[in-house]
Amino acid sequence: xxxxxxxxxxxxxxxxxxxxxxxxxxxxxxxxxxxxxxxxxxxxxxxxxxxxxxxxxxxxxxxxxxxxxxxxxxxxxxxxxxxxxxxxxxxxxxxxxxxxxxxxxxxxxxxxxxxxxxxxxxxxxxxxxxxxxxxxxxxxxxxxxxxxxxxxxxxxxxxxxxxxxxxxxxxxxxxxxxxxxxxxxxxxxxxxxxxxxxxxxxxxxxxxxxxxxxxxxxxxxxxxxxxxxxxxxxxxxxxxxxxxxxxxxxxxxxxxxxxxxxxxxxxxxxxxxxxxxxxxxxxxxxxxxxxxxxxxxxxxxxxxxxxxxxxxxxxxxxxxxxxxxxxxxxxxxxxxxxxxxxxxxxxxxxxxxxxxxxxxxxxxxxxxxxxxxxxxxxxxxxxxxxxxxxxxxxxxxxxxxxxxxxxxxxxxxxxxxxxxxxxxxxxxxxxxxxxxxxxxxxxxxxxxxxxxxxxxxxxxxxxxxxxxxxxxxxxxxxxxxxxxxxxxxxxxxxxxxxxxxxxxxxxxxxxxxxxxxxxxxxxxxxxxxxxxxxxxxxxxxxxxxxxxxxxxxxxxxxxxxxxxxxxxxxxxxxxxxxxxxxxxxxxxxxxxxxxxxxxxxxxxxxxxxxxxxxxxxxxxxxxxxxxxxxxxxxxxxxxxxxxxxxxxxxxxxxxxxxxxxxxxxx
Amino acid sequence: xxxxxxxxxxxxxxxxxxxxxxxxxxxxxxxxxxxxxxxxxxxxxxxxxxxxxxxxxxxxxxxxxxxxxxxxxxxxxxxxxxxxxxxxxxxxxxxxxxxxxxxxxxxxxxxxxxxxxxxxxxxxxxxxx
Numbered sequence: 001x002x003x004x005x006x007x008x009x010x011x012x013x014x015x016x017x018x019x020x021x022x023x024x025x026x027x028x029x030x031x032x033x034x035x036x037x038x039x040x041x042x043x044x045x046x047x048x049x050x051x052x053x054x055x056x057x058x059x060x061x062x063x064x065x066x067x068x069x070x071x072x073x074x075x076x077x078x079x080x081x082x083x084x085x086x087x088x089x090x091x092x093x094x095x096x097x098x099x100x101x102x103x104x105x106x107x108x109x110x111x112x113x114x115x116x117x118x119x120x121x122x123x124x125x126x127x128x129x130x131x132x133x134x135x136x137x138x139x140x141x142x143x144x145x146x147x148x149x150x151x152x153x154x155x156x157x158x159x160x161x162x163x164x165x166x167x168x169x170x171x172x173x174x175x176x177x178x179x180x181x182x183x184x185x186x187x188x189x190x191x192x193x194x195x196x197x198x199x200x201x202x203x204x205x206x207x208x209x210x211x212x213x214x215x216x217x218x219x220x221x222x223x224x225x226x227x228x229x230x231x232x233x234x235x236x237x238x239x240x241x242x243x244x245x246x247x248x249x250x251x252x253x254x255x256x257x258x259x260x261x262x263x264x265x266x267x268x269x270x271x272x273x274x275x276x277x278x279x280x281x282x283x284x285x286x287x288x289x290x291x292x293x294x295x296x297x298x299x300x301x302x303x304x305x306x307x308x309x310x311x312x313x314x315x316x317x318x319x320x321x322x323x324x325x326x327x328x329x330x331x332x333x334x335x336x337x338x339x340x341x342x343x344x345x346x347x348x349x350x351x352x353x354x355x356x357x358x359x360x361x362x363x364x365x366x367x368x369x370x371x372x373x374x375x376x377x378x379x380x381x382x383x384x385x386x387x388x389x390x391x392x393x394x395x396x397x398x399x400x401x402x403x404x405x406x407x408x409x410x411x412x413x414x415x416x417x418x419x420x421x422x423x424x425x426x427x428x429x430x431x432x433x434x435x436x437x438x439x440x441x442x443x444x445x446x447x448x449x450x451x452x453x454x455x456x457x458x459x460x461x462x463x464x465x466x467x468x469x470x471x472x473x474x475x476x477x478x479x480x481x482x483x484x485x486x487x488x489x490x491x492x493x494x495x496x497x498x499x500x501x502x503x504x505x506x507x508x509x510x511x512x513x514x515x516x517x518x519x520x521x522x523x524x525x526x527x528x529x530x531x532x533x534x535x536x537x538x539x540x541x542x543x544x545x546x547x548x549x550x551x552x553x554x555x556x557x558x559x560x561x562x563x564x565x566x567x568x569x570x571x572x573x574x575x576x577x578x579x580x581x582x583x584x585x586x587x588x589x590x591x592x593x594x595x596x597x598x599x600x601x602x603x604x605x606x607x608x609x610x611x612x613x614x615x616x617x618x619x620x621x622x623x624x625x626x627x628x629x630x631x632x633x634x635x636x637x638x639x640x641x642x643x644x645x646x647x648x649x650x651x652x653x654x655x656x657x658x659x660x661x662x663x664x665x666x
Numbered sequence: 667x668x669x670x671x672x673x674x675x676x677x678x679x680x681x682x683x684x685x686x687x688x689x690x691x692x693x694x695x696x697x698x699x700x701x702x703x704x705x706x707x708x709x710x711x712x713x714x715x716x717x718x719x720x721x722x723x724x725x726x727x728x729x730x731x732x733x734x735x736x737x738x739x740x741x742x743x744x745x746x747x748x749x750x751x752x753x754x755x756x757x758x759x760x761x762x763x764x765x766x767x768x769x770x771x772x773x774x775x776x777x778x779x780x781x782x783x784x785x786x787x788x789x790x791x792x793x794x795x
Contacts, residue, residue, distance in 0.1 A: 212754050240765040272780045273773075280769050327768045331776055339779040 003611035009162045021160035050590040052138035053548055054123050057145050059442055061120025068112040068152055073508060075105035077501055084498035086484035087491045098483045099166035106169025111196060112152040117431040118292040119203050122231045125438055128539035129225045131216030131555040134588060136209035142594030144202035150598045151196025154605050158188040165189040173263035173274050178256050187609040190249045195605050197246050204238030207231055218557035225537040226309055229316050230295030233323040234288050241284035248277040275334045283330040287322055293430025294361055297383045300433050301365045303533050304380035305372030308561050311364040318357035325354045335406045344403040351401035355394055378452035382433035385460045389425030414474025417467045424463055440532045444544045445522040451514035459507030466500030469493035528655045536564040543652035549585045549640060552649035582646040586637045593630040597623050699742025706735045
């Protein structure tokens, strides 16, 4: 009846996951209870859960990523403490638990923190920057988000029901095959990634279509803000690469469920093929993550330097070059597998070449800052911190791109330090920069600068104190994923790294404090004009938060830095225009399709993991039925009357006029 | 939303959004495509079993016919044209082809080297003998 599921699935003998699970459960029930008692449930359902507004969906993506960042961060803290204490002892985490923690840490940080964070920012900002009213497929967008949330839910469920994979974040066979991992851990891993992978693919298709097909008047490709370009490149990579991940995991699942032999040791299975395929996805994936971050930094550096982006066209070219070359370097993840000198040399050189367009970008940012009037607001601090950190990470990357060096450093703590250097220094700093930069746009008030700067400095310093020792430990021969060790020379570096983790934790606490303080002082921090940073692109041309239709009219773009031009013209003409004539606006109706579909997908995923076949069928039918109901809908748009549009827009125009007249008076 | 779509539509069309031909012309297009596809399929089956041509040329002929088949599908069913309204579709096709070429070609190349250098232990033992 319930497949493999019985009471032994609850880890009653392991206090840590049980207590963690209980705390999370209490927190969730507490929030739910508060929502129900306060009567917010209808609001939550109508305004958020069923929303197809790209801004709301973007915010929900970022919220999901932030919550999962805390989960993945707790795993990181536990690992650093384990390695600090497990010198000539077993530490406090038994091996099977430690292995689950490092697997969950990697899986969560990549798939459920970095991905939703950048996709959320793209969702939130790209339609605004393009001057349009929504993404190309609004309901599909909601489906994509909720499927990602399903994946995250399944991963967290593994904490209390059953176990998570003990195989590392990419579940390499033969360890991940049934003979070596008979439990449900790998199944939790694979099914949550399959389901959230569908969500990611859907988001990718949606954003590619949005950038290619929905642009406002005059928004040529070469007038798009840099963030739109990197969004395009990143989502092209999603569309091209994620099917490889899905196919690879599907083959692994066939091995595990139906006795196939794609990657087994027996019957002609080829383990090396898994490495090849998973990295053919895995390397584009790192560029999927970091390209949007490059876009965010381009916007931030240009805005806070008060200058147009230096070398815009070379930036576009570099972005698209990275988009293509990222598909030519994947072998550098398994130089040591023995493809031989010819293959290794070619892929080594390709890996070094991809550093060139990245270098172009770094110089472009530096030249954008050169001679600019730089304001060191929090987003700019993250951007400068990124440049320093990412250059170090990039240089160590070029170092391990040399095959002979890689043979020494493969699977060492040096490698761990390298990829944290680029992912934290690149993606996470980018996500934080974007968060600080666009928060006023999303919510209508700024974030507290003092706490923001504290958060930056603690995170920045904490990062170095944590990861520079890992470089050293790697040089001293320490391999990754060690549950305990006996080498005295490594011990001091592990202690320093644990101290660094404490500093990083203070950084995270500062970030939470920043949010709390800012929400409390929101009236004082209110952004009335919609343009708090003196911005250059179209998202600043509308109010903060933007009305549901984003723009009362299609903005007319006459060059790069569209909004900067508009402001320059408006100041010459002192906004003397008559108020224009407003028209009715059609917007897509909200739809519970995404939520309902994800609800059934969750049931189906859970049932697949535990081999509860009747429940699989139930979930499958439910998910398909949801789509059928949606496909047969009669009304999918509603009309906002011109009068209402005018009323909303006039408030914002008035605020902006006041600002200009005040500036004129000074 | 929809007004923007219409504005863009003059320059760039999605497959199936072509300017309005008569129904007759469109049906004719599909019929011609179906006929060509059937012809190419029939020829493939015929060539594969025949002894009328020089035997080593059969695989080459099959590859040529397969590529022609893809072309017919792209032109008649997926409506890929060289017109300026089709830039996005052609670029998407080119990008897809390039990625497939890189991943499949790279995989074949890598796996050939790996299989040669890293055979299973029993094969290594046989090579020793």
